[in-house]
Amino acid sequence: MRRSLVIIFSSLFSLLQLSAGPNNFSPQRLYEPIVLTGADLPQIIGINPQEIAGYRFSRVQKRWTQIAVQVDERKYMDLSIPPGKRKHPAAEYVYVGFSGGILGARLARDDDPRFDKDDELVFMLEDAGDQASASAPAPAGADRQRLEIAISDPVNGAVAYVYLFRAGNLMRKTNNLVYHLTDRREHGAVIETDFYRVNYSRRWVLDQIRIKKSLRGSGEDLIDQVKFRAYGLTPQPSRKMGMFNETEEFWSDGPGACKFSPKSGCSWYLGHKVGPVRVIRMVQGAASGPTTSYFAYFYRKMFEVQINYRVHALPNLWFYMDYDPELTAPLFFDAENSGVKIDGRNDAVRPSQNQNWGQMSSAAGSIVTWMDLQEFLNLGRKLRISSYYRDDRAFNDLTGDGRAIGNHGVHLTNIPDTDKLKAVVARFKIFMLQANAASAGATIARNMENPLRIAVRQM
Ligand SMILES: [Ca+2]
Numbered sequence: 305m306r307r308s309l310v311i312i313f314s315s316l317f318s319l320l321q322l323s324a325g326p327n328n329f330s331p332q333r334l335y336e337p338i339v340l341t342g343a344d345l346p347q348i349i350g351i352n353p354q355e356i357a358g359y360r361f362s363r364v365q366k367r368w369t370q371i372a373v374q375v376d377e378r379k380y381m382d383l384s385i386p387p388g389k390r391k392h393p394a395a396e397y398v399y400v401g402f403s404g405g406i407l408g409a410r411l412a413r414d415d416d417p418r419f420d421k422d423d424e425l426v427f428m429l430e431d432a433g434d435q436a437s438a439s440a441p442a443p444a445g446a447d448r449q450r451l452e453i454a455i456s457d458p459v460n461g462a463v464a465y466v467y468l469f470r471a472g473n474l475m476r477k478t479n480n481l482v483y484h485l486t487d488r489r490e491h492g493a494v495i496e497t498d499f500y501r502v503n504y505s506r507r508w509v510l511d512q513i514r515i516k517k518s519l520r521g522s523g524e525d526l527i528d529q530v531k532f533r534a535y536g537l538t539p540q541p542s543r544k545m546g547m548f549n550e551t552e553e554f555w556s557d558g559p560g561a562c563k564f565s566p567k568s569g570c571s572w573y574l575g576h577k578v579g580p581v582r583v584i585r586m587v588q589g590a591a592s593g594p595t596t597s598y599f600a601y602f603y604r605k606m607f608e609v610q611i612n613y614r615v616h617a618l619p620n621l622w623f624y625m626d627y628d629p630e631l632t633a634p635l636f637f638d639a640e641n642s643g644v645k646i647d648g649r650n651d652a653v654r655p656s657q658n659q660n661w662g663q664m665s666s667a668a669g670s671i672v673t674w675m676d677l678q679e680f681l682n683l684g685r686k687l688r689i690s691s692y693y694r695d696d697r698a699f700n701d702l703t704g705d706g707r708a709i710g711n712h713g714v715h716l717t718n719i720p721d722t723d724k725l726k727a728v729v730a731r732f733k734i735f736m737l738q739a740n741a742a743s744a745g746a747t748i749a750r751n752m753e754n755p756l757r758i759a760v761r762q763m
């Protein structure tokens with residue numbers, strides 16, 4: 305008995321060794337995309353993006369399987385307000401090939417229609433496979449030459465491989481991604497993958513996150529809104545404006561008047577792109593920060609928001625999650641607190657020195673938020689970032705449902721003037737987890753701090 309168990313274990317072990325593929329990465333790692341620029345892939349600069357095809361190899365089956373690969377062409381553009389006048393200077397890499405949007409034809413195509421050094425190539429780590437020997441014949445319809453991309457995890461040493469081939473007339477593999485514009489004036493939209501669905505009711509207002517049954521969620525909406533506050537959490541007396549603060553709704557088109565955008569609004573829509581691997585959505589402007597931009601990237605089981613921040617000096621800024629009051633027994637976790645009841649009654653949470661992750665787990669699904677505010681920290685010693693937590697059904701911050709449910713995020717104070725050509729870049733990522741997930745934020749934060757390593761080799 306014992307002997308046969310040993311045999312089973314050792315043959316399992318050799319199978320595991322044979323499949324060096326994505327099985328050896330942590331489940332949280334497999335949420336990540338691999339984003340490479342042309343500068344990372346000089347071997348394929350100059351080829352037509354339509355001709356790039358990606359494959360994984362199975363050593364057990366001795367077989368290639370095509371995977372979804374996306375090329376997003378980019379160009380560096382002047383986005384100053386007013387255009388060319390440099391009162392609010394800005395220049396940014398923007399994605400081209402967008403439909404609609406205020407920049408119109410300027411975003412229609414890249415200056416160089418081939419794959420160039422600032423264009424991005426994207427695929428999912430989850431789709432990677434085993435290493436193929438140089439003598440393995442190319443897949444049908446592809447050139448013999450190939451580019452081997454080895455992806456390794458510095459946290460646990462796992463390795464997996466993706467191969468790029470030049471192939472003219474293949475059908476291309478895609479993930480199932482949907483972008484559906486629901487409000488033309490405010491650019492509301494639904495974005496959907498096989499595993500989750502989010503809703504923007506307005507340009508800056510993200511007000512639904514639903515985790516589907518395929519990821520062991522219930523499909524119910526988990527959040528009230530993703531919230532931003534400038535000046536005060538609630539309106540504060542101001543000599544010029546009366547009672548005043550700014551919110552994610554103000555940065556959409558009001559209530560209140562903004563004079564900065566070309567259409568006298570508070571922000572405007574640059575466009576969106578749906579590709580085989582990810583959806584990109586771009587918004588520019590946040591009231592008196594008219595060159596602040598909000599880029600969002602939606603992948604299979606997570607999404608990422610990048611804020612390019614350019615604003616005059618600001619005394620107070622908050623960014624936080626606010627949950628749906630109907631969730632069943634939700635719990636909050638961060639680096640200092642574990643299993644705090646989100647029930648609309650305040651909790652004695654320990655402030656987190658390491659404010660970069662938070663988690664909400666509920667019977668309808670769980671999410672981990674992770675933030676990178678390093679470029680804000682680099683702005684000098686006067687600026688302070690502290691963790692923000694508030695669970696108080698009697699507190700009304702005046703957007704959404706009027707209750708503070710498990711609010712967690714950050715409070716920045718004494719932000720200096722950043723209204724300059726080069727933005728202060730902040731990123732936050734939202735990972736979708738199954739119902740009642742155990743605390744996973746520390747693993748995710750460790751992964752984010754130890755990014756995957758890439759080695760490229762022509763064969
Ligand atoms: Ca380009």
Ligand SMILES: [Ca+2]
Nearest residue numbers: 414416418420
């Ligand atoms: Ca190009």
Ligand SMILES: [Ca+2]
Nearest residue numbers: 645647649695
């Ligand atoms: Ca509570």
Ligand SMILES: [Ca+2]
Nearest residue numbers: 528626705707
């Ligand atoms: Ca609320």
